[in-house]
Amino acid sequence: MAAALGEWHCEKRPFAKSESFANNNENVPETGCLSIIVLGASGDLAKKKTFPALFNLYRQGFLQLNDVHIVGYARTKISDDDLRDRIRGYLPNGDNGTEDVENFLLLIKYVSGSYDAPEGFQALDKAISEHEFSKNSTEGSSRRLFYLALPPSVYPPVCRMIKSYCMNKSDLGGWTRVVVEKPFGKDLESAEELSSQIGELFEEPQIYRIDHYLGKELVQNLLVLRFANRLFLPLWNRDNIANVQIVFREDFGTEGRGGYFDQYGIIRDIIQNHLLQVLCLVAMEKPVSLKPEHIRDEKVKVLQSVLPIKDEEVVLGQYEGYKDDPTVPDNSNTPTFATAILHIHNERWEGVPFILKAGKALNSRKAEIRVQFKDVPGDIFRCQKQGRNEFVIRLQPSEAMYMKLTVKQPGLEMSTAQSELDLSYTQRYQGVAIPEAYERLILDTIKGDQQHFVRRDELKAAWEIFTPLLHRIDNGEFKSLQYKPGSRGPAEADQLLEKVGYVQTHGYLWIPPTL
Structure with missing residues (x-):
């Protein structure tokens, strides 16, 4: 499986819209460069769970060095190296400076910006697009996974910014998927309001509500x-x-x-x-x-x-x-x-x-x-x-x-x-x-398998x-x-x-x- 998922070459092969949302259990092919964007990259959840899970997937061969790009996004004004230094200590054997750790950290870039203003997300889209262009990926054929390691209160503005500035520009077999963390609301009314706000921006097959117990x-x-x-x-x-x-x-x-x-x-x-x-x-x-x-x-x-x-x-x-x-x-x-x-x-x-x-x-x-x-x-x-x-x-x-x-x-x-x-x-x-729960669920998101999501x-x-x-x-x-x-x-x-x-x-x- 690792070898199959690792073959993420930036092909220029078109897909129908229905295929991009199809069930991965039916072996729908995946094409285009993969970008994983961690919003809230400087927070505890990202450092302790999200980035270590991505590292373990990388170390097991599910994320290939030349085919994946990881972008951290947060309000904190830090450099790429600053973010890497913050993450390093949370990776298995990260304090030993092993080759795997250092190679993985080189995949990570950082963009700073607010969660409700266009400028930051325009810069984020530029960073993603530059990577896709460097891999000769056709516009719209890429795969973009947005992981919201953020408080639920900022989900709506962040999702609006992603929809407006960071989506694939056309539909040639690529996809945009959004992972949202719990707690998803505080009661029925707030959860439904949150669902409606996000549902107006993305189709249900694009939304992955994560519960790590699954x-x-x-x-x-x-x-x-x-x-x-x-x-x-x-x-x-x-x-x-x-x-x-x-x-x-x-x-x-x-x-x-x-x-x-x-x-x-x-x-x-x-x-x-x-x-x-x-x-x-x-x-x-x-x-x-x-x-x-x-x-x-x-x-x-x-x-x-x-x-x-x-x-x-x-x-x-x-x-x-x-x-x-x-x-x-x-x-x-x-x-x-x-x-x-x-x-x-x-x-x-x-x-x-x-x-x-x-x-x-x-x-x-x-x-x-x-x-x-x-x-x-x-x-x-x-x-x-x-x-x-x-x-x-x-x-x-x-x-x-x-x-x-x-x-x-x-x-x-x-x-x-x-x-x-x-x-x-x-x-x-x-x-x-x-495997840690987050490893499995992030991999499921990449594969397009929503079985273990709410x-x-x-x-x-x-x-x-x-x-x-x-x-x-x-x-x-x-x-x-x-x-x-x-x-x-x-x-x-x-x-x-x-x-x-x-x-x-x-x-x-x-x-x-x-x-």
Whole structure:
């Protein structure tokens, strides 16, 4: 694949307009020089995520030295070398001055300008065009990828400037694609307004709304697990599954980001996007094919089947000391922890609670999916107290999948215990590097594959689920409970899980295998 994608020669072959927006899964040829423009190039996101992801793609052969051009754009007035120096320390082995690092940095140029004035974007277009001209690329046949590593508030003016000054001048098989980061709005109204403003400028196939959770290795494995294994097909329904828990836990607080985090809270930051995307992949029906639109159609159906969230099935928390941050208001009600129960009203999932839980300053750091099966009827071993069967997909850290089973303990007595069938990635796939989510998603954007990006109607359906609850929190009508840092969160959250039927396993601990 790397070799195929690396053959980006600046051919002069024309394409019909419909082909430029076609699905890459149908092997639509790609022609023209590739320019990747990182807007907000001097910010943390670009330095810590975007440029390292581009470097890893380059190092693996997906970005060829002579065929790709990377341009950083921001308001900061710095030189090309200044930007390279800022990036170097964030690249793997970047402080060693390796040949790969230095060759990659030479691909990067910098243009300074504002986000709402023509002059900067005219200079940006000139820089891109000069590279295309140097490669003898026919005007309009180039490929331009704009990555907006920027706050959502500047998306509309930036997109207007791109549309007015930086688009391909004609359509000869090239394309212009725009990647926008979350948070995409703060509620249904703001998200729809943002979508409308960008939608007036670009067609939906040109817009890539990135959610990096969709690029995680174990999240991408969900479709394969569910639909390529006969084992799971008859079990994956309300007849066998008692509940599904999707969890995100961090063992640290906001740590210097309190003022930013307080504008959003844990539901907007994690649950409404990351965990809800995972829920869609766990709960969706089998798509007609692997084409992006078929997969995204099924995800939208799941979201549209979610019932309104009940107040009694939500617990909010805020860790003690959160408001000690001088950037956080003294009267802040913003939750740093939340547990919410979602119910999907369809034939497969009627009556099965989906538990979404996320929190900061907890007693552990992990993200996982936990599918808990119902009790065995007629339990002749009387081992139900030990816990139920569970299928656990550990997203991070220590990526793994394991099935918790009841087995006989070795020995002369017929006694049972909980154990597991375990696929641990570090043990099974030794020497295989698991790609970072941003690497995969940027490569998908270059390929024109929107499978792992959020469509506009999907975004709208997600906000419809959580907006009523979020407005109540913002208005102070739903209070956050205090919890101690380093704990499991508010005790009321565990009580809620017990109420909806989750059975805690006692005396069992999964231990990641060691090499």
